[in-house]
Amino acid sequence: MPLTGKNTAKVSSIHQRRLIPVIIHGNLVYFKSGIIMENELLNLVERLLDCGEQMALFEPRDRIYLRNQYCDLFDLTPLNSYSISSRNDEITPAECASLILAKLEERIKNRIGETEEQQICKIINIMLPPPSSVENKFNQIKSTDGIINALEWYYNFSCNSDYIKVAAVKRNKSWTSESKYGNLEITINLSKPEKDPKEIAKLKSQPKSDSAYPQCLLCIENEGFAGTSSKPARHNHRILELDLNQQKWYFQFSPYAYYPEHSIIINKNHKPMLIDQNTINSLFDFVDQVPHYLIGSNSDIPIVGGSILNHDHFQAGNYVFPIEKSGVRFSRKIDNVEIEYLNWPVSTLRLNGKRSNLQILTAKIIKHWYHFSMPELGIIAFSETGVRHNAITPVLRKIDNDNYQLYLMLRNNRTNSSHPDGIFHPHENLHHIKKENIGLIEAMGLAILPGRLDYELEEMSRFLEMNDKNLASIELLYDDKMLKHENWLTELYAKYNNFANQNLSQILKNEVGDKFCLVLEDAGVFKQTIAGDQGINDFLDELLAL
Known part of the structure; x- marks a missing residue:
């Protein structure tokens, strides 16, 4: 004034x-x-x-x-x-x-x-209690009314304080798509930009900077941070302290929720992702405290990992994912644990049993998989210089009392001249739909597709409505954003005889779902074939012999 x-x-x-x-x-x-x-x-x-x-x-x-x-x-x-x-x-x-x-x-x-975001955060923050008050309120509700009510209060607080970007998340578009593995869930993410896998990989290899503050977007030092031109304002950020595996972790809801009560559990210390027995112990400790949530971790290496590899963290939420509804291809019993090999495009073992038995067997599986090679299937554990290629994406749900289901997705991040972005990564012919890493959420069957597709699918619908391939192809060539879909347009005109009086929107939704299914199949290390089944059985036979 x-x-x-x-x-x-x-x-x-x-x-x-x-x-x-x-x-x-x-x-x-x-x-x-x-x-x-x-x-x-x-x-x-x-x-x-x-x-x-x-x-x-x-x-x-x-x-x-x-x-x-x-x-x-x-x-x-x-x-x-x-x-x-x-x-x-x-x-x-x-x-x-x-x-x-x-x-x-x-x-x-x-x-x-x-920025406008900084100013809005600052204005809202004046009305908010400090972190200790939020934490005390949460713990008070937890002690009197239970963890479900406490998390519901904290979720509403995170929405009302504009930390969860409710308006932005509502812009996302979603639908389900049938596949031979069951229904897959498709979302077009209009709230966050598409990420380049090569840029993601650089983050983990970058030397640690002692001058950057906070060192990444997950660091607990973001709580109350004013923001900069390159880092978002976090005046209104409040996190909850957790004890997992005798270490300090912090719980928060994701600002850009991909599914109900999408939450992030953050290591107190800024250190790279690492999937080992300590990770599994922490996951068990979490579901024992929050039994109605599922929790998992991205793999710890580039290409098959998540978008933030330089800070150890998990993702959780109150949601049932498509992978949990998948069928079983075959099962084995090892060390008092039932192991189910799922009928799922991303090679997945589901372990059913008691906590202690699962922890012991999982330690053996991690160690064995990290050193397992089967060159005839493209699986090689280490590079010539000793860099690990094999990784695991773990997901855990508590069923009741001392009964758990632990999903172990077997991953590998090798590249070659034919697939420079990753042998077990979406192949180049699918990059027009999905090029980003296939992380935890997508490996469970929930596609997070780039926001650019909102415009591009509308244009594709318009091209199909012409019902003339030559005319549509000419139109496509005049739009730089659409050039990536040239081969797809040709495929669609070859697949469908006539687009007149067709529900073009539904056709494109189905086709995108089919593409995402292929994306997940590319990510599988043991394909759903006779050779793939033999390969996973060989892996389990070797495990049994240990």
């Missing part, structure tokens, strides 16, 4: 003295120009937080959040670690704040450059 009247004269006088007017928490404050020592201010912020914590003005759980708030307010770049020694000097928060103000001078920046 512009200053007028008496305030105008006051500001004029202020400018003559080279003072800068700034509003902090509703108060008009003036700072002299000068040079600020960033480290001194960061140390003073830590000193202020030390003081506030010692005086019980906030819970220790809120420290990261409050640090982010002060650094945003004072235009400071946070550090990933601090070496502030314990002080016994008696100082009040007000006195410490005065020291900060004395140092500030010109540090307050012009907020015009903030």
Whole structure:
């Protein structure tokens, strides 16, 4: 709001003295120009937080959040670690704040450059309780009304605070598609951009940066983070602490939910994905605490992994996926565990049994698969330089008491000259529909297709409506976005004799579903063939002999 009247004269006088007017928490404050020592201010912020914590003005759980708030307010770049020694000097928060103000001078920046998202998050955040209050409320409901009601409250809170982007998610389009493996679920994701698998792979190989803050989009330091031009604002972000496998993890709902109550469980530490026995132990600990949720993890290597490989995390939710309804191709019993090999395009073992038995057998399966090769099927465990190719995508559901179902999807990320993007990855002829990694969610039968398809399918419908292949092909060539579908257009005109009076929208939905089925079949390491069945049986025979 512009200053007028008496305030105008006051500001004029202020400018003559080279003072800068700034509003902090509703108060008009003036700072002299000068040079600020960033480290001194960061140390003073830590000193202020030390003081506030010692005086019980906030819970220790809120420290990261409050640090982010002060650094945003004072235009400071946070550090990933601090070496502030314990002080016994008696100082009040007000006195410490005065020291900060004395140092500030010109540090307050012009907020015009903030994005709309940052401004909205900041406005909403003023109304929200701090993380410790959210966590206390959740735990209170959990203790009195149970975990289902507690998660329902937290989910509604995440929606109402605009952390879950309800409006954006509603724009997504979805349908089911019949296949020989059962119904597959198809979604066109209009809320997030398509990702390039090569860029995803680079993330895990990038050297760790100690200066980046937060180091990735999953780091717990995002809680209350103001955002930058390249990282989203998280003023309104609140997470819940969990103990899994004797380690600290954090629970949150996904801002762009792909399915009901889509949630992310985040390792406290920024470290790369790794699927091992500790992963399996953590999954079991989670479903024991949240028995009505399914939980799983993406594979830990590029191409067959998820979109974020540089921070260990799981995904969970209150949903039944297509893979859980699939048939059984054959079954075996090993170490008191029933193993079912599913009639599913992504090669999957489903283990049924008690927790202790599943944990023991899974450790053997992981170790054996990581070293298993069958060159005649294209499965080679390691590169010539010793880089691992084999990976596992685990998914766990608790059935009741001490009865669990653990899905182990066998993956491999080899490439060759014929398939430079991945032998067990969507092949190039399917990239016009899906090029991204086939991660956990899609391997379970829920397609997350790029938003560009919304426009492209409408155009394809228009081309088919012409009922003239030559005319449609000419039209397609004039649209750069549609060139990728040239072969598909030819296929459709060859498959259907006449498009007149046809439900073109339904035809395209069915065809996209068929393409996604082929995508999943490309991802399978043991194909649904006699040779593939023999291969998985050989793997299980070797496992039995261990």
